[in-house]
Amino acid sequence: MGFIAILLGNMLHKWGKLRELLVERYLNHYYSQKMGKMGKGVRILKRSRITGLDKIVIEDNVTIADNVFIRGEGGLYIGPNCHFSRNVVIYTHNHNYEGAALPYDNTFRYRKVTIEKNVWVGINVTILPGAHIK
Incomplete structure (x- = not known):
């Protein structure tokens, strides 16, 4: 009975890994169809969330780890050969705190974020609107 339990456990573990890979591939295909540009060798892991896809350009060989929010x-x-560790947050807009309502109204101020080639963004980093990282 112990051998069967181990075998079954191994099969379920492999199925879980296969399922994760399939989800990752589906999401990468979806993002590549919707993004302004998505280069070759880009990996966006499954627990990341990205909005404003049509205004995003990602060059070749970029990895975006789990739980990244863009x-x-x-x-x-995002230039080529960049790596984003988990829990990174990137905002390209902010509340309009100079509007009529205080502390802010329902309008936004948009500012492009540029991340040049070969940048590694470490765990738990927040990148704010208008940032330019070299």
């Missing part, structure tokens, strides 16, 4: 409505450029 709001790309203000424009985002």
Whole structure:
């Protein structure tokens, strides 16, 4: 009975890994169809969330790890060979705190974020609108 339990456990583990790979491939295909540009060798892991896809350009060989949150409505450029560790947050817009209502109204201020080639963004980093990282 112990051998069967181990065998079954191994099969379920492999099925879980296969399922994760299929989800990752589906999401990468979806993103490549909707994005302004998505280069070759880009990997976006399954637990990441990206909005404003049509205003995002990602060059070749970029990895975006788990649980990355990107709001790309203000424009985002990611150069080649960049790596984003988990829990990274990128915002390309912010509330309009100079509007009529205080502390802010329902309008936004958009500012493009540019991340040049060969940048590694470490765990838990937040990138704000208008940032330019070399």
